[in-house]
Amino acid sequence: MTDQTPPEREIGVGPWEGLWPTDADGALPAHLDPQLLREGDRRNVLDQYRYWRHEAIVAELDTRRHGLHVAVENWGHDFNIGSVIRTANAFNAAAFHIVGRRRWNRRGAMVTDRYQHEHHHPDAAALARWAGSAPRRDGGVGLPLVGIDNLPGSVGIEGHALPVECVMVFGQEGPGLTPEVLAHCEAVLHIEQFGSTRSINAGAAAAIAMHAWVRQHVHGLPA
Structure with a gap:
């Protein structure tokens, strides 16, 4: 008898793959969190906010409360x-x-x-x-x-x-x-x-x- 238990769904994303994003000056965009880029982002947030700093997410939400x-x-x-x-x-x-x-x-x-x-x-x-x-x-x-x-x-x-x-x-x-x-x-x-x-x-x-x-x-x- 085979185990029919479905695999546990992975939440979020792992570490950023490849070169990190940069802005026009070649620096990391201010809204991104280097720790999350290195370690992955498993927070309960929308995909559009993956790797974003907490403060940056709040600031963006504030523009459309x-x-x-x-x-x-x-x-x-x-x-x-x-x-x-x-x-x-x-x-x-x-x-x-x-x-x-x-x-x-x-x-x-x-x-x-x-x-x-x-x-x-x-x-x-x-x-x-x-x-x-x-x-x-x-x-x-x-x-x-x-x-x-x-x-x-x-x-x-x-x-x-x-x-x-x-x-x-x-x-x-x-x-x-x-x-x-x-x-x-x-x-x-x-x-x-x-x-x-x-x-x-x-x-x-x-x-x-x-x-x-x-x-x-x-x-x-x-x-």
Whole structure:
């Protein structure tokens, strides 16, 4: 009987083969990392960023960040926080915000938090103050807080026109958003469900909500 176990897929690339790239002056381009060129690049990044310095990747992402901020309440050291942050990276959110405990469970982020801008707010009031004074890309000031939770009185995110610049706020698995955060939200939206479960996993719900914003403000699709 032969072993049918498929070979483990290799992540990333090995050392650069051949002569290293050079710029017009014959020097190594500033965005490339000599250590990665020598040893290989096994990071969780797109192929277009292979061998790039970490700082160069962040700088390039900064040139095209979206107007969406993502905030997560961190009262229970929830593993799902990392999943939310990883999705925020995938959609190139402007920044992510941790509300509550400064230390949070980073395992689910798969190191993607290193390529984003992180802000900490000790409580909901501090987040609201930051959002109220945050500069807007249109020259104005203030970003609305949009809570995502399936609470009585919440509105379905399907068909809801999301602000082009805003802070989406997510609660921890189980309890959801606290009353303190809800008091500062301009709107509270839920994701339509049709089965027997009371709620969707917090990480999955965050991904759906962020993609709803992307559909409207990146792809230009109707709400």
